Amino acid sequence: MNILILGGGGREHALAWAAMQNPKCDKLIVAPGNAGIAEIATCAALDIEDGGAVAEFAGENAIDLVIIGPEAPLAAGVADTLRDAGILVFGPSREAARLEASKAFTKELCDASGAPTAAYAHFTEEAAALAHVRQGPFPVVIKADGLAAGKGVIIAESLAEAEAAIAEMFGGAFGAAGAEVVIEEFMTGEEASFFVLCDGRDVLAVGTAQDHKRVGEGDTGPNTGGMGAYSPAPIMDATVTARALDEIVKPTIAEMARRGTPYQGVLYAGLMIEDGAPRLVEYNVRFGDPECQALMMRLGAQALDLIHACAEGRLGEARVSWAEDHAMTVVMAAEGYPGAYEKGSVIRGLGDLPEDSFHMTFHAGTATREGAVVASGGRVLNATARGASLGEARDRAYALVDAVDWPEGFCRRDIGWRALG
Ligand code: AMP
Ligand code: GLY
Numbered sequence: 001m002n003i004l005i006l007g008g009g010g011r012e013h014a015l016a017w018a019a020m021q022n023p024k025c026d027k028l029i030v031a032p033g034n035a036g037i038a039e040i041a042t043c044a045a046l047d048i049e050d051g052g053a054v055a056e057f058a059g060e061n062a063i064d065l066v067i068i069g070p071e072a073p074l075a076a077g078v079a080d081t082l083r084d085a086g087i088l089v090f091g092p093s094r095e096a097a098r099l100e101a102s103k104a105f106t107k108e109l110c111d112a113s114g115a116p117t118a119a120y121a122h123f124t125e126e127a128a129a130l131a132h133v134r135q136g137p138f139p140v141v142i143k144a145d146g147l148a149a150g151k152g153v154i155i156a157e158s159l160a161e162a163e164a165a166i167a168e169m170f171g172g173a174f175g176a177a178g179a180e181v182v183i184e185e186f187m188t189g190e191e192a193s194f195f196v197l198c199d200g201r202d203v204l205a206v207g208t209a210q211d212h213k214r215v216g217e218g219d220t221g222p223n224t225g226g227m228g229a230y231s232p233a234p235i236m237d238a239t240v241t242a243r244a245l246d247e248i249v250k251p252t253i254a255e256m257a258r259r260g261t262p263y264q265g266v267l268y269a270g271l272m273i274e275d276g277a278p279r280l281v282e283y284n285v286r287f288g289d290p291e292c293q294a295l296m297m298r299l300g301a302q303a304l305d306l307i308h309a310c311a312e313g314r315l316g317e318a319r320v321s322w323a324e325d326h327a328m329t330v331v332m333a334a335e336g337y338p339g340a341y342e343k344g345s346v347i348r349g350l351g352d353l354p355e356d357s358f359h360m361t362f363h364a365g366t367a368t369r370e371g372a373v374v375a376s377g378g379r380v381l382n383a384t385a386r387g388a389s390l391g392e393a394r395d396r397a398y399a400l401v402d403a404v405d406w407p408e409g410f411c412r413r414d415i416g417w418r419a420l421g
Helices: 012-023 050-060 073-074 078-084 103-113 124-131 159-170 238-258 289-299 300-311 390-403
Strands: 003-008 027-032 064-070 120-123 140-144 153-156 181-185 190-199 205-213 214-216 220-223 226-230 264-274 277-284 326-334 359-363 366-369 373-374 377-389
Touching: 003 012, 003 050, 003 103, 003 390, 012 064, 012 073, 012 289, 012 300, 012 359, 050 159, 064 078, 064 300, 064 326, 073 078, 073 120, 103 181, 103 238, 103 277, 103 300, 120 124, 124 181, 140 159, 153 159, 190 220, 190 289, 190 300, 205 238, 205 289, 205 300, 226 264, 226 390, 238 264, 238 277, 264 300, 289 326, 289 359, 289 377, 326 390, 359 390
Parallel strands: 003 027, 003 064
Antiparallel strands: 120 181, 140 153, 140 181, 190 205, 190 264, 205 226, 214 220, 226 326, 264 277, 326 377, 359 377, 366 373
């Protein structure tokens, strides 16, 4: 099978790595890829948000399956163009991708399907939004409706903060994404991520994870795309998992099918769990990054079989074979991230790291310059390891971190603290 993966971060490196473990994978192309991906696959320059260009490239390269990593091409309808061209694709249609691209759409869908989530109101006018928050209570959660690269959510502790957030969103700070605003009840509890494959009809749970969004140790400081993650999430025990499937995910999938816009791909449910009851925080229509790195380390080669079955609508017959294992990924980022950071610093020591089914250092933002690997993004490397316990996975992941020679990088030393106790 010839496979094309769209994307160029740590998530796509992990997807490529899992695909390459599987003997079914003949040719693997990743667009645009990065320096780490280039060691195991062919990287191609391609505008991955241009569905026509992707379809043409897939045709020229005899691609049998396209796996779409990030949300932007999904929201742009690349999966639709590929399906129309008769190309097998893993990833939802533009209409189904609204589960991530519009918060108001998702809230309305929760209403229609009865999925538990925070109480909310939806506004297209600043004055009405301001009148709403003036009634309290606080904290209150203010969200830009559209895609805002993880920055469109503000937890306002006071009326002044809420008013400022609303003014900022309607003032255009998030562009078109903030033209509509959702205001939500603040939920308490513990967060976890739940990943489910859906083929439009059947669903298959493929793992749980928890990530650390804040840049600083002890979960402090500004939000990032994620500084580390581990799988499984201890809070997602069998009962909570079954409730999340039955009360949230399956009703969503059924409602999408009923509307004639079936969901196909991976659905990432961000959950808030309190007293054993899960509620939906948000959906994403792709694997989490860096959660995917931990999930792929656990699934290995079977990930490709599951993705393939999902794309072909055969999930009903698919099973996951689980090991009693744990995985952790630690993000190494460029000094300054998530604020301003330098690009181009040289990373040494990567060639000496162990690479096997227990250790992989995935590349998130790297490039090659004059034969050296250099940092080319904020999040740069994902030291990922698997073990019989979370503690063992952690020790192995940090051993990888410590063997990388990159003075301009940093990481959090406390990934997994909550689960490790
Ligand atoms: P989102 O982009 O919707 O995932 O929001 C980002 C983060 O904001 C989530 O991971 C939560 O930590 C937090 N958050 C979002 N909505 C709520 C809510 N209604 N109650 C409490 N925390 C929330
Ligand atoms: N790690 C969070 C995300 O991928 O959205």
